[in-house]
Amino acid sequence: MTGGELTLGAVLVRLEEREGEIAAQAETTREQIAQLTARLDELDRAAEEVRITRKTLLELPDPLPPAPPPSKLPDHPAYQQIMAVLAAAEAPLRARQVCEAMDLEIAPPRTAAPADLRFPLGVLLSPQPPLPAETADQAHDSRAR
Known part of the structure; x- marks a missing residue:
């Protein structure tokens, strides 16, 4: 081998x-x-x-939607008084009726505010009385002259 x-x-x-x-x-x-x-x-x-x-x-089962958070209510004494009057009422009340129930003074109604409240800056008030309005014919005649 x-x-x-x-x-x-x-x-x-x-x-x-x-x-x-x-x-x-x-x-x-x-x-x-x-x-x-x-x-x-x-x-x-x-x-x-x-x-x-x-x-x-x-x-x-499907879950329930979360409950909305409770709204924060004012804790002012006037609010509490108003809520007490409304809770004791048997029917809905107007603002005047709530004031009467709370023994508050009610101011007389005003039909229009005084001028100094309506235009406090005097922007819309004119120191002179307004002029009488011309008719369309009078305006046309004065321009033609």
């Missing part, structure tokens, strides 16, 4: 070495499969929990 030829013993040794390598790779792959199987089981459990949660939430 020459150096390029393998003897039966050398072939068997090489086969044993290769068999050992394959067995080691197979064992490593089995360990990886076991780890991946465990991870897959964890993911399956998590997915099942999510499905159960979704199903439970869908079975819940």
